[in-house]
Amino acid sequence: MVKLLKVHGSENKFFILDQTLLEKALTDKELIALAIDLCTNILGGADGLLVVGTSDSSLGKMRVINADGSEAKMCGNGLRTISRYLSEKYQLTNFKVETMESDLIVSKAEDFYPGVPAFSVEISPISFQKKDLPFSYKNLNEMIDQKVPEFIPEQTFSAVAVPNPHLISFVPDISQLELGDLGQKLNGKNKYFPEGVNVSFSQILDNNSLFVQTYERGVGFTNACGTGMSATSLIFAMLHPDQFDPEEDITVYNPGGLVKTHITLNKQNKEQSQIKLIGNATFTHEINIDETDLHKDSLNNIVVNETAEEVAYQDFVKTISD
Template sequence: MINLFYVHGSENHFYLLDQTLLTSELNDNELINLTKTITNKSNDLNPADGLLVINNSKHKDALAQMRVINADGSEASMCGNGLRCVARYLSNKYHKDSFKVETKSADLLVNKHKDLANNVAAFSVEISPVYFDSKYFPFENLNTTSILNTALPQLSDHLRFTAIAVPNPHLISFVENDHDLNETLGEIGKKLNEPNPYFTDGVNVNFAKILSRNKLFVHTYERGVGFTNACGTGMSATSLAFAINFPNLVDTKEQIDVYNPGGMVQTKVHNTPNNQWIELIGNATFVGKISISEKKLHSATVDNINFTDTGEETDYQKFVGSIK
Protein backbone atom coordinates (compact mmCIF):
# COMPACT_ATOMS: atom_id res chain seq x y z
CA MET A 1 0.00 0.00 0.00
CA ILE A 2 1.10 3.55 -0.82
CA ASN A 3 0.16 6.74 1.00
CA LEU A 4 -1.40 9.63 -0.88
CA PHE A 5 -0.97 12.62 1.41
CA TYR A 6 -3.59 15.36 1.45
CA VAL A 7 -1.74 18.65 1.89
CA HIS A 8 -2.15 22.37 1.44
CA GLY A 9 -0.37 25.69 1.37
CA SER A 10 -2.79 28.51 2.24
CA GLU A 11 -5.71 26.11 1.57
CA ASN A 12 -4.43 25.45 -1.97
CA HIS A 13 -5.02 21.69 -1.66
CA PHE A 14 -3.19 18.83 -3.35
CA TYR A 15 -2.66 15.12 -3.11
CA LEU A 16 1.02 14.21 -2.88
CA LEU A 17 2.43 11.04 -4.42
CA ASP A 18 6.01 9.85 -3.89
CA GLN A 19 6.67 7.77 -7.00
CA THR A 20 10.11 6.72 -5.77
CA LEU A 21 8.33 4.28 -3.45
CA LEU A 22 6.47 2.53 -6.27
CA THR A 23 7.49 -0.71 -7.89
CA SER A 24 6.34 0.71 -11.23
CA GLU A 25 5.97 4.47 -11.76
CA LEU A 26 2.82 5.86 -13.35
CA ASN A 27 3.24 7.08 -16.92
CA ASP A 28 2.01 10.52 -17.96
CA ASN A 29 -1.41 9.32 -19.08
CA GLU A 30 -1.88 7.46 -15.80
CA LEU A 31 -0.85 10.54 -13.80
CA ILE A 32 -3.35 12.67 -15.72
CA ASN A 33 -6.15 10.12 -15.22
CA LEU A 34 -5.34 9.82 -11.52
CA THR A 35 -5.33 13.61 -11.09
CA LYS A 36 -8.63 14.08 -12.88
CA THR A 37 -10.16 11.33 -10.75
CA ILE A 38 -8.97 12.53 -7.35
CA THR A 39 -9.88 16.17 -8.11
CA ASN A 40 -13.32 15.28 -9.46
CA LYS A 41 -15.80 16.87 -7.07
CA SER A 42 -18.28 14.04 -7.60
CA ASN A 43 -16.12 11.48 -5.78
CA ASP A 44 -15.91 10.99 -2.02
CA LEU A 45 -12.39 12.39 -1.59
CA ASN A 46 -11.49 15.74 -0.09
CA PRO A 47 -11.40 18.42 -2.83
CA ALA A 48 -8.03 19.28 -4.36
CA ASP A 49 -6.58 21.51 -7.08
CA GLY A 50 -4.09 18.98 -8.39
CA LEU A 51 -1.49 16.29 -7.79
CA LEU A 52 2.08 16.82 -6.57
CA VAL A 53 4.38 14.12 -7.92
CA ILE A 54 7.80 13.38 -6.44
CA ASN A 55 10.36 11.62 -8.64
CA ASN A 56 14.08 10.96 -8.40
CA SER A 57 16.09 13.79 -9.92
CA LYS A 58 18.97 13.35 -12.33
CA HIS A 59 20.26 16.82 -11.48
CA LYS A 60 23.40 16.75 -9.37
CA ASP A 61 22.35 19.41 -6.87
CA ALA A 62 18.66 18.52 -6.52
CA LEU A 63 17.37 16.21 -3.80
CA ALA A 64 14.30 15.22 -5.85
CA GLN A 65 12.05 16.29 -8.71
CA MET A 66 8.59 17.83 -8.33
CA ARG A 67 5.90 17.72 -11.00
CA VAL A 68 2.54 19.48 -10.65
CA ILE A 69 -0.49 18.11 -12.50
CA ASN A 70 -3.47 20.48 -12.53
CA ALA A 71 -7.06 19.36 -12.12
CA ASP A 72 -7.65 19.57 -15.89
CA GLY A 73 -4.63 17.34 -16.62
CA SER A 74 -2.27 20.11 -17.72
CA GLU A 75 1.16 20.40 -16.11
CA ALA A 76 2.17 23.57 -14.28
CA SER A 77 5.66 24.99 -14.69
CA MET A 78 5.81 25.64 -10.96
CA CYS A 79 3.64 25.88 -7.86
CA GLY A 80 4.88 27.75 -4.81
CA ASN A 81 2.25 26.41 -2.42
CA GLY A 82 2.86 22.87 -3.65
CA LEU A 83 6.63 23.26 -3.44
CA ARG A 84 6.39 24.10 0.26
CA CYS A 85 4.46 20.87 0.88
CA VAL A 86 6.94 18.85 -1.18
CA ALA A 87 9.78 20.52 0.72
CA ARG A 88 8.29 19.46 4.05
CA TYR A 89 7.82 15.88 2.86
CA LEU A 90 11.41 15.65 1.58
CA SER A 91 12.78 17.36 4.69
CA ASN A 92 11.15 14.70 6.86
CA LYS A 93 12.15 11.86 4.54
CA TYR A 94 15.83 12.80 4.21
CA HIS A 95 16.30 14.72 7.51
CA LYS A 96 17.48 17.87 5.73
CA ASP A 97 16.47 21.46 6.42
CA SER A 98 17.91 23.11 3.30
CA PHE A 99 18.16 21.68 -0.22
CA LYS A 100 17.15 22.15 -3.85
CA VAL A 101 14.17 20.64 -5.64
CA GLU A 102 14.06 20.16 -9.40
CA THR A 103 11.02 21.78 -11.01
CA LYS A 104 10.04 21.97 -14.66
CA SER A 105 12.03 25.17 -15.26
CA ALA A 106 14.67 25.40 -12.53
CA ASP A 107 16.23 23.81 -9.46
CA LEU A 108 14.90 25.86 -6.55
CA LEU A 109 16.23 26.31 -3.03
CA VAL A 110 13.93 25.46 -0.12
CA ASN A 111 14.49 25.99 3.60
CA LYS A 112 12.73 24.88 6.73
CA HIS A 113 11.23 27.91 8.46
CA LYS A 114 10.11 28.38 12.04
CA ASP A 115 6.52 27.32 12.67
CA LEU A 116 3.93 30.03 12.00
CA ALA A 117 2.00 28.90 15.08
CA ASN A 118 1.56 25.81 17.21
CA ASN A 119 1.64 22.77 14.91
CA VAL A 120 1.66 24.97 11.77
CA ALA A 121 4.82 23.93 9.94
CA ALA A 122 6.32 26.40 7.45
CA PHE A 123 8.90 26.45 4.69
CA SER A 124 10.46 29.14 2.54
CA VAL A 125 10.94 28.48 -1.17
CA GLU A 126 12.69 30.25 -4.00
CA ILE A 127 10.45 31.54 -6.79
CA SER A 128 12.48 32.06 -9.97
CA PRO A 129 13.42 32.67 -12.77
CA VAL A 130 11.56 35.90 -13.55
CA TYR A 131 10.61 36.96 -17.08
CA PHE A 132 8.73 39.91 -18.55
CA ASP A 133 9.15 39.13 -22.26
CA SER A 134 6.13 38.07 -24.30
CA LYS A 135 7.90 34.93 -25.55
CA TYR A 136 7.37 33.38 -22.12
CA PHE A 137 3.58 33.76 -22.20
CA PRO A 138 2.85 34.46 -25.09
CA PHE A 139 0.42 37.35 -25.29
CA GLU A 140 -0.72 38.22 -28.77
CA ASN A 141 -2.78 40.94 -30.46
CA LEU A 142 -2.25 43.33 -27.55
CA ASN A 143 0.09 45.60 -29.55
CA THR A 144 2.92 45.41 -27.00
CA THR A 145 5.98 43.29 -26.23
CA SER A 146 5.74 43.78 -22.47
CA ILE A 147 2.99 44.66 -20.02
CA LEU A 148 4.09 46.78 -17.07
CA ASN A 149 1.38 48.85 -15.37
CA THR A 150 -0.26 49.04 -18.81
CA ALA A 151 -3.84 49.85 -19.77
CA LEU A 152 -5.31 47.04 -21.89
CA PRO A 153 -8.65 48.24 -23.31
CA GLN A 154 -9.13 44.80 -24.87
CA LEU A 155 -9.56 43.45 -21.32
CA SER A 156 -10.85 46.34 -19.20
CA ASP A 157 -11.93 49.95 -19.56
CA HIS A 158 -10.43 51.02 -16.23
CA LEU A 159 -7.77 48.59 -14.97
CA ARG A 160 -4.04 48.50 -15.59
CA PHE A 161 -2.04 45.28 -15.86
CA THR A 162 1.44 43.85 -15.33
CA ALA A 163 2.60 40.55 -16.84
CA ILE A 164 5.31 38.51 -15.12
CA ALA A 165 6.36 34.89 -15.62
CA VAL A 166 7.95 33.14 -12.60
CA PRO A 167 8.28 31.03 -14.79
CA ASN A 168 4.56 30.19 -15.14
CA PRO A 169 2.70 33.19 -16.56
CA HIS A 170 0.82 35.70 -14.41
CA LEU A 171 -1.28 38.73 -15.31
CA ILE A 172 -1.65 41.13 -12.38
CA SER A 173 -3.89 44.10 -11.66
CA PHE A 174 -4.15 46.26 -8.55
CA VAL A 175 -7.79 47.09 -7.82
CA GLU A 176 -9.66 49.26 -5.35
CA ASN A 177 -13.04 47.60 -4.88
CA ASP A 178 -14.38 44.14 -4.06
CA HIS A 179 -16.41 43.89 -7.27
CA ASP A 180 -13.21 44.01 -9.34
CA LEU A 181 -11.43 41.73 -6.85
CA ASN A 182 -14.06 39.04 -7.35
CA GLU A 183 -16.55 39.43 -10.22
CA THR A 184 -14.26 41.24 -12.67
CA LEU A 185 -11.45 38.81 -11.86
CA GLY A 186 -13.76 35.89 -12.62
CA GLU A 187 -14.86 37.39 -15.94
CA ILE A 188 -11.34 38.17 -17.16
CA GLY A 189 -9.84 34.95 -15.77
CA LYS A 190 -12.45 32.82 -17.52
CA LYS A 191 -12.09 34.77 -20.76
CA LEU A 192 -8.30 34.41 -20.86
CA ASN A 193 -8.35 30.69 -20.06
CA GLU A 194 -10.80 29.77 -22.79
CA PRO A 195 -9.82 30.05 -26.47
CA ASN A 196 -8.97 33.74 -26.88
CA PRO A 197 -6.81 35.92 -29.16
CA TYR A 198 -4.79 37.56 -26.38
CA PHE A 199 -3.24 34.88 -24.14
CA THR A 200 -3.41 31.90 -26.44
CA ASP A 201 -1.82 29.54 -23.88
CA GLY A 202 -3.99 30.83 -21.05
CA VAL A 203 -2.66 32.75 -18.06
CA ASN A 204 -2.96 32.91 -14.28
CA VAL A 205 -4.82 36.10 -13.37
CA ASN A 206 -4.19 37.82 -10.02
CA PHE A 207 -6.06 40.84 -8.67
CA ALA A 208 -4.67 42.57 -5.59
CA LYS A 209 -5.82 45.20 -3.11
CA ILE A 210 -3.13 47.24 -1.40
CA LEU A 211 -3.91 47.16 2.33
CA SER A 212 -1.02 49.30 3.55
CA ARG A 213 2.76 49.55 3.27
CA ASN A 214 4.18 46.06 2.57
CA LYS A 215 0.74 44.51 2.87
CA LEU A 216 -1.54 43.04 0.15
CA PHE A 217 -4.61 40.90 -0.40
CA VAL A 218 -4.40 38.71 -3.52
CA HIS A 219 -7.15 36.73 -5.25
CA THR A 220 -6.23 34.36 -8.10
CA TYR A 221 -7.97 32.74 -11.05
CA GLU A 222 -5.53 29.94 -11.82
CA ARG A 223 -4.91 28.49 -15.26
CA GLY A 224 -6.14 24.90 -15.39
CA VAL A 225 -8.00 25.24 -12.09
CA GLY A 226 -10.15 28.38 -11.78
CA PHE A 227 -10.56 30.35 -8.55
CA THR A 228 -8.14 29.12 -5.88
CA ASN A 229 -7.79 29.90 -2.18
CA ALA A 230 -4.21 30.87 -2.92
CA CYS A 231 -1.55 30.64 -5.62
CA GLY A 232 2.04 30.75 -4.38
CA THR A 233 3.64 31.89 -7.63
CA GLY A 234 0.78 34.34 -8.13
CA MET A 235 1.35 35.95 -4.73
CA SER A 236 5.08 36.03 -5.47
CA ALA A 237 4.67 37.64 -8.90
CA THR A 238 2.16 40.11 -7.46
CA SER A 239 4.65 41.03 -4.72
CA LEU A 240 7.27 41.80 -7.36
CA ALA A 241 4.73 43.86 -9.34
CA PHE A 242 3.88 45.69 -6.09
CA ALA A 243 7.55 46.60 -5.57
CA ILE A 244 8.00 47.70 -9.19
CA ASN A 245 4.79 49.68 -9.62
CA PHE A 246 4.48 51.15 -6.11
CA PRO A 247 8.05 51.61 -4.82
CA ASN A 248 6.89 54.21 -2.29
CA LEU A 249 4.72 51.54 -0.62
CA VAL A 250 7.26 48.70 -0.54
CA ASP A 251 10.42 48.33 1.51
CA THR A 252 12.23 45.44 -0.18
CA LYS A 253 14.46 45.04 2.87
CA GLU A 254 11.42 43.76 4.74
CA GLN A 255 8.92 40.98 4.16
CA ILE A 256 5.57 41.64 2.52
CA ASP A 257 2.48 40.22 4.21
CA VAL A 258 0.24 38.73 1.53
CA TYR A 259 -3.27 37.76 2.60
CA ASN A 260 -5.42 35.44 0.51
CA PRO A 261 -8.77 33.62 0.85
CA GLY A 262 -6.93 30.69 2.45
CA GLY A 263 -4.77 32.54 4.96
CA MET A 264 -1.52 34.46 4.65
CA VAL A 265 2.02 34.07 3.35
CA GLN A 266 5.04 36.32 3.46
CA THR A 267 7.25 37.22 0.55
CA LYS A 268 10.65 38.85 0.22
CA VAL A 269 11.37 40.55 -3.10
CA HIS A 270 14.93 40.45 -4.40
CA ASN A 271 14.81 43.04 -7.16
CA THR A 272 18.47 43.60 -7.96
CA PRO A 273 19.42 44.11 -11.62
CA ASN A 274 19.85 40.82 -13.52
CA ASN A 275 18.91 38.80 -10.42
CA GLN A 276 15.20 39.11 -9.71
CA TRP A 277 13.60 36.45 -7.55
CA ILE A 278 11.12 36.13 -4.72
CA GLU A 279 11.26 34.21 -1.47
CA LEU A 280 7.88 32.72 -0.52
CA ILE A 281 7.26 31.78 3.12
CA GLY A 282 4.15 29.97 4.28
CA ASN A 283 2.52 26.93 5.79
CA ALA A 284 2.97 23.36 4.59
CA THR A 285 0.06 21.58 6.22
CA PHE A 286 -0.46 17.82 6.05
CA VAL A 287 -4.17 17.38 6.62
CA GLY A 288 -4.18 13.59 6.34
CA LYS A 289 -3.55 10.63 4.09
CA ILE A 290 -5.21 7.78 2.26
CA SER A 291 -3.65 4.37 1.69
CA ILE A 292 -4.08 2.91 -1.77
CA SER A 293 -2.65 -0.03 -3.68
CA GLU A 294 -0.34 0.45 -6.65
CA LYS A 295 -2.88 -1.34 -8.80
CA LYS A 296 -5.55 1.22 -7.92
CA LEU A 297 -3.12 4.08 -8.55
CA HIS A 298 -2.41 2.80 -12.06
CA SER A 299 -6.10 2.35 -12.81
CA ALA A 300 -7.14 5.60 -11.06
CA THR A 301 -9.60 3.72 -8.85
CA VAL A 302 -10.39 5.58 -5.64
CA ASP A 303 -13.47 3.84 -4.26
CA ASN A 304 -13.68 2.41 -0.72
CA ILE A 305 -10.71 4.41 0.56
CA ASN A 306 -10.33 5.48 4.18
CA PHE A 307 -8.92 8.85 5.21
CA THR A 308 -6.63 9.29 8.23
CA ASP A 309 -6.72 12.79 9.73
CA THR A 310 -3.60 14.33 11.33
CA GLY A 311 -5.39 17.10 13.23
CA GLU A 312 -3.12 19.75 11.69
CA GLU A 313 -5.99 21.51 9.93
CA THR A 314 -7.57 22.43 13.27
CA ASP A 315 -4.36 24.20 14.32
CA TYR A 316 -4.05 25.88 10.93
CA GLN A 317 -7.57 27.28 11.23
CA LYS A 318 -6.69 28.64 14.68
CA PHE A 319 -3.74 30.39 13.06
CA VAL A 320 -5.96 31.85 10.32
CA GLY A 321 -8.42 33.05 12.93
CA SER A 322 -5.60 34.81 14.80
CA ILE A 323 -4.51 36.87 11.77
CA LYS A 324 -7.92 38.07 10.63
Protein backbone atom coordinates in the same frame (compact mmCIF):
# COMPACT_ATOMS: atom_id res chain seq x y z
CA MET B 1 0.01 -0.42 0.16
CA VAL B 2 0.96 3.06 -1.01
CA LYS B 3 0.54 6.21 1.10
CA LEU B 4 -0.69 9.43 -0.50
CA LEU B 5 -1.02 12.71 1.37
CA LYS B 6 -3.70 15.38 1.23
CA VAL B 7 -1.96 18.71 1.85
CA HIS B 8 -2.36 22.44 1.47
CA GLY B 9 -0.53 25.74 1.40
CA SER B 10 -2.90 28.60 2.35
CA GLU B 11 -5.79 26.18 1.64
CA ASN B 12 -4.51 25.68 -1.94
CA LYS B 13 -5.13 21.93 -1.74
CA PHE B 14 -3.22 19.05 -3.32
CA PHE B 15 -2.55 15.36 -3.14
CA ILE B 16 1.06 14.14 -3.01
CA LEU B 17 2.15 10.92 -4.69
CA ASP B 18 5.76 9.74 -4.29
CA GLN B 19 6.53 7.75 -7.43
CA THR B 20 9.92 6.68 -6.05
CA LEU B 21 8.17 4.39 -3.55
CA LEU B 22 6.23 2.46 -6.18
CA GLU B 23 7.30 -0.87 -7.68
CA LYS B 24 6.31 0.59 -11.07
CA ALA B 25 5.86 4.31 -11.71
CA LEU B 26 2.54 5.52 -13.11
CA THR B 27 2.53 6.54 -16.76
CA ASP B 28 1.58 10.09 -17.72
CA LYS B 29 -1.80 8.81 -18.86
CA GLU B 30 -2.35 7.11 -15.49
CA LEU B 31 -1.22 10.23 -13.61
CA ILE B 32 -3.68 12.42 -15.49
CA ALA B 33 -6.58 10.04 -14.85
CA LEU B 34 -5.65 9.77 -11.17
CA ALA B 35 -5.28 13.53 -10.76
CA ILE B 36 -8.70 14.25 -12.25
CA ASP B 37 -10.37 11.56 -10.13
CA LEU B 38 -8.66 12.56 -6.86
CA CYS B 39 -9.25 16.27 -7.39
CA THR B 40 -12.91 15.72 -8.22
CA ASN B 41 -14.06 12.95 -5.91
CA ILE B 42 -11.85 12.40 -2.85
CA LEU B 43 -11.94 14.35 0.45
CA GLY B 44 -13.71 17.32 -1.05
CA GLY B 45 -11.37 17.53 -4.01
CA ALA B 46 -8.22 19.56 -4.60
CA ASP B 47 -6.49 21.85 -7.06
CA GLY B 48 -3.91 19.37 -8.28
CA LEU B 49 -1.74 16.29 -7.85
CA LEU B 50 1.92 16.81 -6.88
CA VAL B 51 4.17 14.02 -8.10
CA VAL B 52 7.53 13.32 -6.47
CA GLY B 53 10.21 11.79 -8.67
CA THR B 54 13.97 11.23 -8.64
CA SER B 55 16.37 13.96 -9.72
CA ASP B 56 20.00 13.93 -10.83
CA SER B 57 20.55 17.52 -9.70
CA SER B 58 18.35 17.97 -6.59
CA LEU B 59 16.99 16.08 -3.62
CA GLY B 60 13.82 15.33 -5.55
CA LYS B 61 11.69 16.37 -8.51
CA MET B 62 8.19 17.90 -8.42
CA ARG B 63 5.61 17.67 -11.18
CA VAL B 64 2.26 19.48 -10.94
CA ILE B 65 -0.83 17.94 -12.57
CA ASN B 66 -3.75 20.36 -12.38
CA ALA B 67 -7.30 19.33 -11.53
CA ASP B 68 -8.20 19.33 -15.24
CA GLY B 69 -5.26 17.07 -16.15
CA SER B 70 -3.03 19.80 -17.59
CA GLU B 71 0.51 20.19 -16.28
CA ALA B 72 1.82 23.39 -14.69
CA LYS B 73 5.44 24.52 -14.86
CA MET B 74 5.52 25.37 -11.17
CA CYS B 75 3.39 25.75 -8.05
CA GLY B 76 4.64 27.84 -5.14
CA ASN B 77 2.15 26.61 -2.54
CA GLY B 78 2.65 23.04 -3.71
CA LEU B 79 6.43 23.37 -3.61
CA ARG B 80 6.26 24.23 0.09
CA THR B 81 4.37 21.00 0.84
CA ILE B 82 6.74 18.95 -1.32
CA SER B 83 9.66 20.61 0.47
CA ARG B 84 8.26 19.56 3.83
CA TYR B 85 7.66 16.02 2.57
CA LEU B 86 11.25 15.69 1.30
CA SER B 87 12.62 17.40 4.42
CA GLU B 88 10.97 14.82 6.66
CA LYS B 89 11.80 11.92 4.33
CA TYR B 90 15.52 12.71 4.22
CA GLN B 91 15.91 14.66 7.49
CA LEU B 92 17.27 17.77 5.77
CA THR B 93 16.30 21.42 6.22
CA ASN B 94 18.07 23.08 3.25
CA PHE B 95 18.18 21.61 -0.25
CA LYS B 96 17.02 21.99 -3.84
CA VAL B 97 13.94 20.66 -5.61
CA GLU B 98 13.87 20.17 -9.37
CA THR B 99 10.89 21.71 -11.17
CA MET B 100 10.06 21.82 -14.86
CA GLU B 101 12.26 24.84 -15.60
CA SER B 102 14.78 25.12 -12.77
CA ASP B 103 16.21 23.69 -9.57
CA LEU B 104 14.90 25.80 -6.68
CA ILE B 105 16.40 26.42 -3.25
CA VAL B 106 14.07 25.57 -0.36
CA SER B 107 14.48 25.63 3.41
CA LYS B 108 12.55 25.05 6.59
CA ALA B 109 11.25 28.31 8.04
CA GLU B 110 10.05 29.24 11.51
CA ASP B 111 6.61 27.79 12.26
CA PHE B 112 3.81 30.26 11.54
CA TYR B 113 1.95 29.06 14.65
CA PRO B 114 2.10 26.03 16.99
CA GLY B 115 1.40 23.03 14.78
CA VAL B 116 1.68 25.06 11.55
CA PRO B 117 5.06 24.24 9.97
CA ALA B 118 6.33 26.63 7.30
CA PHE B 119 8.84 26.50 4.45
CA SER B 120 10.60 29.11 2.35
CA VAL B 121 10.94 28.44 -1.37
CA GLU B 122 12.66 30.21 -4.23
CA ILE B 123 10.40 31.36 -7.09
CA SER B 124 12.20 31.59 -10.42
CA PRO B 125 13.00 32.08 -13.26
CA ILE B 126 11.45 35.51 -13.89
CA SER B 127 10.62 36.82 -17.35
CA PHE B 128 8.61 39.77 -18.66
CA GLN B 129 9.17 38.85 -22.32
CA LYS B 130 6.08 38.16 -24.37
CA LYS B 131 7.56 34.94 -25.76
CA ASP B 132 7.80 33.43 -22.27
CA LEU B 133 4.22 34.09 -21.23
CA PRO B 134 3.28 34.17 -24.16
CA PHE B 135 1.06 37.15 -24.92
CA SER B 136 0.16 39.41 -27.83
CA TYR B 137 -1.07 42.99 -27.48
CA LYS B 138 -0.34 45.98 -29.73
CA ASN B 139 3.15 44.74 -30.61
CA LEU B 140 4.30 45.14 -27.00
CA ASN B 141 7.33 43.11 -25.94
CA GLU B 142 6.45 43.65 -22.26
CA MET B 143 3.23 44.54 -20.49
CA ILE B 144 3.88 46.59 -17.34
CA ASP B 145 1.23 48.86 -15.82
CA GLN B 146 -0.52 48.93 -19.19
CA LYS B 147 -4.11 50.02 -19.77
CA VAL B 148 -5.95 47.32 -21.71
CA PRO B 149 -9.53 48.51 -22.31
CA GLU B 150 -10.27 45.22 -24.09
CA PHE B 151 -9.89 43.55 -20.68
CA ILE B 152 -11.41 46.05 -18.22
CA PRO B 153 -11.55 49.80 -18.92
CA GLU B 154 -9.49 52.05 -16.59
CA GLN B 155 -7.57 49.17 -14.97
CA THR B 156 -3.88 48.68 -15.68
CA PHE B 157 -2.25 45.27 -16.10
CA SER B 158 1.22 43.78 -15.77
CA ALA B 159 2.31 40.42 -17.15
CA VAL B 160 5.17 38.29 -15.81
CA ALA B 161 6.19 34.63 -15.94
CA VAL B 162 7.64 33.12 -12.73
CA PRO B 163 7.71 30.73 -14.69
CA ASN B 164 3.90 30.25 -14.71
CA PRO B 165 2.32 33.13 -16.65
CA HIS B 166 0.55 35.80 -14.59
CA LEU B 167 -1.53 38.86 -15.36
CA ILE B 168 -1.79 41.25 -12.40
CA SER B 169 -3.93 44.30 -11.70
CA PHE B 170 -4.03 46.47 -8.57
CA VAL B 171 -7.56 47.57 -7.72
CA PRO B 172 -9.28 49.52 -4.91
CA ASP B 173 -11.76 46.69 -4.41
CA ILE B 174 -11.77 43.18 -5.86
CA SER B 175 -14.78 42.29 -8.00
CA GLN B 176 -15.01 38.49 -8.15
CA LEU B 177 -17.41 38.87 -11.06
CA GLU B 178 -14.92 40.87 -13.13
CA LEU B 179 -12.01 38.63 -12.08
CA GLY B 180 -13.95 35.50 -12.97
CA ASP B 181 -15.13 36.89 -16.29
CA LEU B 182 -11.62 37.98 -17.29
CA GLY B 183 -10.08 34.72 -16.07
CA GLN B 184 -12.52 32.66 -18.11
CA LYS B 185 -12.02 34.87 -21.17
CA LEU B 186 -8.23 34.64 -21.10
CA ASN B 187 -8.22 30.90 -20.40
CA GLY B 188 -10.58 30.12 -23.24
CA LYS B 189 -9.70 30.63 -26.88
CA ASN B 190 -8.39 34.20 -27.11
CA LYS B 191 -5.85 36.24 -29.10
CA TYR B 192 -4.11 37.84 -26.12
CA PHE B 193 -2.85 34.84 -24.11
CA PRO B 194 -3.11 31.86 -26.47
CA GLU B 195 -1.90 29.39 -23.80
CA GLY B 196 -3.99 30.94 -21.03
CA VAL B 197 -2.82 32.91 -18.00
CA ASN B 198 -3.31 33.13 -14.24
CA VAL B 199 -5.19 36.35 -13.45
CA SER B 200 -4.73 38.09 -10.08
CA PHE B 201 -6.40 41.18 -8.66
CA SER B 202 -4.69 42.77 -5.67
CA GLN B 203 -5.54 45.40 -3.06
CA ILE B 204 -2.73 47.35 -1.41
CA LEU B 205 -3.68 47.32 2.29
CA ASP B 206 -0.68 49.15 3.73
CA ASN B 207 3.08 49.34 3.36
CA ASN B 208 4.30 45.82 2.51
CA SER B 209 0.77 44.47 2.93
CA LEU B 210 -1.41 43.08 0.12
CA PHE B 211 -4.53 41.04 -0.49
CA VAL B 212 -4.46 38.84 -3.60
CA GLN B 213 -7.12 36.74 -5.25
CA THR B 214 -6.35 34.58 -8.28
CA TYR B 215 -8.25 32.92 -11.08
CA GLU B 216 -5.85 30.08 -11.84
CA ARG B 217 -5.26 28.57 -15.26
CA GLY B 218 -6.43 24.94 -15.29
CA VAL B 219 -8.24 25.31 -11.96
CA GLY B 220 -10.41 28.44 -11.68
CA PHE B 221 -10.77 30.36 -8.43
CA THR B 222 -8.33 29.13 -5.78
CA ASN B 223 -7.94 29.93 -2.09
CA ALA B 224 -4.38 30.96 -2.89
CA CYS B 225 -1.88 30.80 -5.74
CA GLY B 226 1.74 30.77 -4.62
CA THR B 227 3.30 31.94 -7.87
CA GLY B 228 0.47 34.46 -8.23
CA MET B 229 1.21 36.02 -4.84
CA SER B 230 4.92 35.97 -5.65
CA ALA B 231 4.42 37.65 -9.03
CA THR B 232 2.07 40.23 -7.50
CA SER B 233 4.64 41.02 -4.79
CA LEU B 234 7.30 41.60 -7.44
CA ILE B 235 5.08 43.94 -9.47
CA PHE B 236 4.06 45.76 -6.27
CA ALA B 237 7.71 46.36 -5.38
CA MET B 238 8.40 47.68 -8.89
CA LEU B 239 5.36 49.94 -9.25
CA HIS B 240 4.85 51.16 -5.68
CA PRO B 241 8.32 51.94 -4.25
CA ASP B 242 6.78 54.44 -1.81
CA GLN B 243 4.89 51.57 -0.12
CA PHE B 244 7.59 48.89 -0.43
CA ASP B 245 10.29 48.35 2.19
CA PRO B 246 12.96 46.04 0.69
CA GLU B 247 14.35 45.23 4.14
CA GLU B 248 11.10 43.64 5.30
CA ASP B 249 8.91 40.75 4.18
CA ILE B 250 5.64 41.51 2.41
CA THR B 251 2.54 40.07 4.06
CA VAL B 252 0.18 38.71 1.43
CA TYR B 253 -3.34 37.87 2.57
CA ASN B 254 -5.50 35.54 0.51
CA PRO B 255 -8.86 33.80 0.89
CA GLY B 256 -7.10 30.82 2.53
CA GLY B 257 -4.89 32.67 5.01
CA LEU B 258 -1.62 34.47 4.40
CA VAL B 259 1.94 34.03 3.21
CA LYS B 260 5.09 36.12 3.41
CA THR B 261 7.18 37.07 0.39
CA HIS B 262 10.61 38.65 0.25
CA ILE B 263 11.57 40.64 -2.83
CA THR B 264 15.11 41.64 -3.73
CA LEU B 265 14.81 43.99 -6.70
CA ASN B 266 17.53 44.22 -9.30
CA LYS B 267 16.97 47.69 -10.75
CA GLN B 268 19.48 47.17 -13.57
CA ASN B 269 17.85 43.93 -14.71
CA LYS B 270 14.40 43.29 -13.24
CA GLU B 271 14.48 39.67 -14.44
CA GLN B 272 17.42 39.05 -12.10
CA SER B 273 15.32 40.07 -9.10
CA GLN B 274 14.85 37.44 -6.41
CA ILE B 275 11.61 36.16 -4.87
CA LYS B 276 11.15 34.03 -1.78
CA LEU B 277 7.74 32.64 -0.82
CA ILE B 278 7.27 31.68 2.84
CA GLY B 279 4.17 29.95 4.11
CA ASN B 280 2.53 26.96 5.73
CA ALA B 281 2.92 23.37 4.57
CA THR B 282 0.02 21.50 6.15
CA PHE B 283 -0.68 17.76 5.89
CA THR B 284 -4.38 17.08 6.54
CA HIS B 285 -4.87 13.41 5.59
CA GLU B 286 -3.00 10.18 4.88
CA ILE B 287 -4.54 7.93 2.24
CA ASN B 288 -3.56 4.27 1.90
CA ILE B 289 -4.27 2.47 -1.35
CA ASP B 290 -3.09 -0.70 -3.06
CA GLU B 291 -0.60 0.05 -5.85
CA THR B 292 -2.63 -2.03 -8.32
CA ASP B 293 -5.68 0.14 -7.65
CA LEU B 294 -3.53 3.24 -8.10
CA HIS B 295 -2.56 2.15 -11.61
CA LYS B 296 -6.18 1.38 -12.45
CA ASP B 297 -7.45 4.65 -10.89
CA SER B 298 -9.73 2.61 -8.67
CA LEU B 299 -10.37 4.64 -5.53
CA ASN B 300 -13.11 2.53 -3.94
CA ASN B 301 -10.90 0.77 -1.39
CA ILE B 302 -8.86 3.58 0.10
CA VAL B 303 -8.21 3.97 3.83
CA VAL B 304 -8.14 7.57 5.07
CA ASN B 305 -6.59 8.82 8.31
CA GLU B 306 -7.01 12.45 9.32
CA THR B 307 -4.23 14.38 11.02
CA ALA B 308 -4.78 17.13 13.58
CA GLU B 309 -2.96 19.75 11.51
CA GLU B 310 -6.00 21.41 9.98
CA VAL B 311 -7.29 22.28 13.45
CA ALA B 312 -4.00 24.02 14.20
CA TYR B 313 -4.11 25.84 10.86
CA GLN B 314 -7.65 27.09 11.45
CA ASP B 315 -6.57 28.32 14.88
CA PHE B 316 -3.81 30.25 13.08
CA VAL B 317 -6.31 31.70 10.61
CA LYS B 318 -8.44 32.94 13.52
CA THR B 319 -5.48 34.97 14.75
CA ILE B 320 -5.35 36.70 11.35
CA SER B 321 -9.00 37.71 11.40
CA ASP B 322 -9.13 38.67 15.09
